Amino acid sequence: xxxxxxxxxxxxxxxxxxxxxxxxxxxxxxxxxxxxxxxxxxxxxxxxxxxxxxxxxxxxxxxxxxxxxxxxxxxxxxxxxxxxxxxxxxxxxxxxxxxxxxxxxxxxxxxxxxxxxxxxxxxxxxxxxxxxxxxxxxxxxxxxxxxxxxxxxxxxxxxxxxxxxxxxxxxxxxxxxxxxxxxxxxxxxxxxxxxxxxxxxxxxxxxxxxxxxxxxxxxxxxxxxxxxxxxxxxxxxxxxxxxxxxxxxxxxxxxxxxxxxxxxxxxxxxxxxxxxxxxxxxxxxxxxxxxxxxxxxxxxxxxxxxxxxxxxxxxxxxxxxxxxxxxxxxxxxxx
Amino acid sequence: xxxxxxxxxxxxxxxxxxxxxxxxxxxxxxxxxxxxxxxxxxxxxxxxxxxxxxxxxxxxxxxxxxxxxxxxxxxxxxxxxxxxxxxxxxxxxxxxxxxxxxxxxxxxxxxxxxxxxxxxxxxxxxxxxxxxxxxxxxxxxxxxxxxxxxxxxxxxxxxxxxxxxxxxxxxxxxxxxxxxxxxxxxxxxxxxxxxxxxxxxxxxxxxxxxxxxxxxxxxxxxxxxxxxxxxxxxxxxxxxxxxxxxxxxxxxxxxxxxxxxxxxxxxxxxxxxxxxxxxxxxxxxxxxxxxxxxxxxxxxxxxxxx
Numbered sequence: 001x002x003x004x005x006x007x008x009x010x011x012x013x014x015x016x017x018x019x020x021x022x023x024x025x026x027x028x029x030x031x032x033x034x035x036x037x038x039x040x041x042x043x044x045x046x047x048x049x050x051x052x053x054x055x056x057x058x059x060x061x062x063x064x065x066x067x068x069x070x071x072x073x074x075x076x077x078x079x080x081x082x083x084x085x086x087x088x089x090x091x092x093x094x095x096x097x098x099x100x101x102x103x104x105x106x107x108x109x110x111x112x113x114x115x116x117x118x119x120x121x122x123x124x125x126x127x128x129x130x131x132x133x134x135x136x137x138x139x140x141x142x143x144x145x146x147x148x149x150x151x152x153x154x155x156x157x158x159x160x161x162x163x164x165x166x167x168x169x170x171x172x173x174x175x176x177x178x179x180x181x182x183x184x185x186x187x188x189x190x191x192x193x194x195x196x197x198x199x200x201x202x203x204x205x206x207x208x209x210x211x212x213x214x215x216x217x218x219x220x221x222x223x224x225x226x227x228x229x230x231x232x233x234x235x236x237x238x239x240x241x242x243x244x245x246x247x248x249x250x251x252x253x254x255x256x257x258x259x260x261x262x263x264x265x266x267x268x269x270x271x272x273x274x275x276x277x278x279x280x281x282x283x284x285x286x287x288x289x290x291x292x293x294x295x296x297x298x299x300x301x302x303x304x305x306x307x308x309x310x311x312x313x314x315x316x317x318x319x320x321x322x323x324x325x326x327x328x329x330x331x332x333x334x335x
Numbered sequence: 336x337x338x339x340x341x342x343x344x345x346x347x348x349x350x351x352x353x354x355x356x357x358x359x360x361x362x363x364x365x366x367x368x369x370x371x372x373x374x375x376x377x378x379x380x381x382x383x384x385x386x387x388x389x390x391x392x393x394x395x396x397x398x399x400x401x402x403x404x405x406x407x408x409x410x411x412x413x414x415x416x417x418x419x420x421x422x423x424x425x426x427x428x429x430x431x432x433x434x435x436x437x438x439x440x441x442x443x444x445x446x447x448x449x450x451x452x453x454x455x456x457x458x459x460x461x462x463x464x465x466x467x468x469x470x471x472x473x474x475x476x477x478x479x480x481x482x483x484x485x486x487x488x489x490x491x492x493x494x495x496x497x498x499x500x501x502x503x504x505x506x507x508x509x510x511x512x513x514x515x516x517x518x519x520x521x522x523x524x525x526x527x528x529x530x531x532x533x534x535x536x537x538x539x540x541x542x543x544x545x546x547x548x549x550x551x552x553x554x555x556x557x558x559x560x561x562x563x564x565x566x567x568x569x570x571x572x573x574x575x576x577x578x579x580x581x582x583x584x585x586x587x588x589x590x591x592x593x594x595x596x597x598x599x600x601x602x603x604x605x606x607x608x609x610x611x612x613x614x615x616x617x618x619x620x621x622x623x624x625x626x627x628x629x630x631x632x633x634x635x636x637x638x639x640x641x
Contacts, residue, residue, distance in 0.1 A: 078535050098538070105541025118532035122554040130538040131550070176537075185540065 014091060017051035018221050019189055022095070024048045024084035026067070026074045030295060038270065042295045042306050044070040046245035047084070050323075052189070056224040057215060059236030061229065061268060067245040068225045069113070074190040075223065076110055086191070106136055106185035113194040115174035117162050119166040124319055125152075125177055126162040128255070131182045151180040154217075155210060158272045172203035177208065183218070191223045196231055208234055227279050227287075233257060241265045244302045253324030261328035261335060301331065337419055341461025352518050357373045373636035380632020386625035401433035405590050423610035425600060434590035441502065441591040442622065445575040446568040454564050458512035459544055462548050462556075466529055472522070479515035487512050495583045505584050509571050524556035531625045558637035567629035569623045577618050592619045 026045040029038035044067040052058045060068045073079045077093065078124045088092040092293060096104070112118035119128060129148045133139040139147055152159060155176040166174055182190055193209065196204040198323050205275060208231055214220060214237065226232045226311055232239055233253055240250040241262065249262040290307060292298055304310040313331050321329040374380055393400060403409075408426040409420075416423045421433035464475040483558045491508050498504050526575070529536060529552060537547040578584035579593025587594055598604050599612035 073535075076539050078539055102541045102543070105539065110536070110539045112532045112536060113533060117534050120533040120537075120551050120555070123550075131542065131546075135542045137544060179541070181536070183599070 015054065015085075018054045018089055018090075018225070019052040020085075021051075021071075021075060022049050022085040024052070024071070024074060024086065025082045026070050026079050027082045034093075036139040040295055042293075043067075043245045043297060044294060045074055045081075046294075046297070048242075048245070048247055049084075050240055050247065050250065052221060054188070054221050055113050055219050056238060057220075057236045058283050059232035059239040060223065060225045060242060061227065061232050061239060061269075062242035064227060065291060068242050068296065069193050069228075071242070072110070072193050072225050073222060076108060076191055078110075079083070096151060103136075106132075106138070107187055108189040108191065109182040109185060109187040111175075111182050111190060111192045111195045112176055114198045115171055116198070118178050119174060121166055124163050124165055125157075128166075128177065128181055129184050132181065136185065138185070140214075147184070151184055151301075152213060154183060160329075170203075171199050172206060174206050175199060175203075176210065177212070183214070188221075189221045189223065193225050194227065197227065197331040204231070210216065211235060215271075223268045231271060241268065244291055244297050246302060246329065247321055249328045250321070250332070251323075255326045259335065261323075261326065261333040262303075262330045263307050263309055263334060266334060301329075315333065360611045370636045374632045377628075377632040379628045380635075383625040383628030383632065386621060387629055390439055390622055390625070393436060394443045397436050397440050401430075401436045402428035405429060405437035406588050410577040413531040413604075413608055413611065415608075422614050423608075424511040425611060431595075431610060431614060433620060434595060435592075437597060438590040438592045438615070439618065439622075441585055441589065442572050442575060442619075443533035445471050445502070445506055445509070445542060445577065445585075445591075446572040446626075448569040449506050449513070450564050451570040452506065453510040453514040454517055454567065456510070457517025458560060459554070460514065460527055462553060464518065465525030466544070466548055466552065475518070478524070479518055482512060482515040491578065492581075492583055495578070500586050500587070501584055504584055505575060505578060509574055513567065513571070517560070517563060517567075519553065520559055521556060525552055528552050528555050538570060538606070562630055562637060565633055567627060569626040569630070572626075573620070573623055579611070592616075 011335070024045055025047055027041035027043055030040045030042060032039040046067070048067075050058065050070055060071065062068045064245065070188060074081050077086075077096070077098070083092050084094060085092050088104065091104070093101065093104060113258060123131070126148060128244070129151050130139075130141075130144045133144050133147060134141065148162070149159065152161060157176050157180070160179075161169070161173075166177065169177065177291065179195075189194050196207050201209060209221075213281055217224060222235070224235050234320065236253050238251065239256045240247045241256070241264065243264050249265045251257060256265060257269065262268060292302070298305055298315075299318075300316045301307070301314040302311070305313040307314065309332055311332070317331070319329045319331045321327050379581075407429060409424055409430070411420075411612045413426045414420060420430050420432065422435065425431055425434065439506045460475060464472045491512070494508050495504060534551055536548060539552050542550075565641050574594030575591065576583055576596065579591045580596050581593075581598065582592055585591035595615035596612055596619075598608075599616075604611050
């Protein structure tokens, strides 16, 4: 990543970022044969750098398979990184062992995508919410009860929910439980991994509103991962667009939406469904198509096979992410 | 998981986002209740459970139920059933009914303690192996392969003749050869469960490995373990009987259904003195069937796909 960006960012926002990711790479080996030699790698995250400042929400958008969820999980050290550094409040954690990570876990939490898979079906809501503080010695069995009650209040669940099991709740309610669990350790950073995409549309708005209220009340710092623009633009102050494991454009939300510089960003915005047919006039110059495999990314600019403006330079030379607050990785940015 | 039961539905659109979505008031069915309801649908399983319970009761109360001492020798050898000896006497002159009742203790003791022993060990090994993965997992799995490749009966015969036959030898030997199958079963459940988000959530929450293994993974892998344990009891009882029949298991004068059947090795006994082997054989058959029916019922009741 271009060091200038960090420099500019730092001069404009004087404090140090809560989360800094430098050149992070997460590869999955493709194993073949009996002895499982790595025959190649899926480059899920391939050199991502970004800063997230206290109190802000950074949105990450991109198609399925672009590595955005893997990025979130790698930052939380749930996936092993291959290269790169992760700083949480200045402390480099990518090299830490899982044991060494444990005392840091309360500082960063995750809200999972699928509320049906992320809650242990054999535990009551009370146990789900009380276990983390007890395990970290933040509360004992008695004092944790008031904490659990407060969490339920925050996420808008009734006290009667406490002694029920996850399967007795609807998707939206379960996601509230998941949010309460993430808040149970009073984290500084929350990674929201597509927290509403598994929910009914009518419930999505409720959960987004809940997240927004919590964000304001608790001054949370979030990394908000989504594949669509809607949720991200509602909650984020800055947005990063990912394509095949890389950030192709990053900047303040208004700039990215109002004046996208990368052809892929524009494609992504244009593919957002519009309910009113009269508003459907739009730029159709960009082909939809599917992204290439992250196991074998194209040379040069990774977007060139789908890009209508691709030139020879795009096919041969990979563009660096460059620019100030609004940075783009494109040889011929739109404008 | 059955998502439609319980407090579903009510979520829909509410005027304000943070208003709580009340769960419905009717008391939900607990997990154990659902399992019992499903189990009770199987007539045979319920019958099996009743028979098994009676057998356990008999084994516990054995000293009070036997009409004679199982070791007392009388003057009548291989006598046919009579008012005094309801099931006759054996070739040494002991009361068959009393020995039958005393033997239920031995059989159930072997069945349950063998299973308790190897289930505990196998589950522990499977949990750790599956969760740790990597070289540890490979090493443990090769060890289980080795155990499973051994000609089980032959090794038992060798071990028993080396260490001397006896109840505890029998239990240890049976357990020694049964844990690998359990370890593999548990490992395969762990492999699928550890990929689920709630286990990752446990890691993200910074819960310790023992907490994740025993609090989050094990309870969700318990179904197949319980079913396997039930069938294991029946199979340990059969193995005990088989080895005792061959003289390698429980040694006389201690009574076991297996060594009571030893008498049936003679053709005269087989054809003309059925009281010497029919009762022991029938008890074995009934016990194993009953326990297997319970296992079948449990398997269906614990199957989440139903």
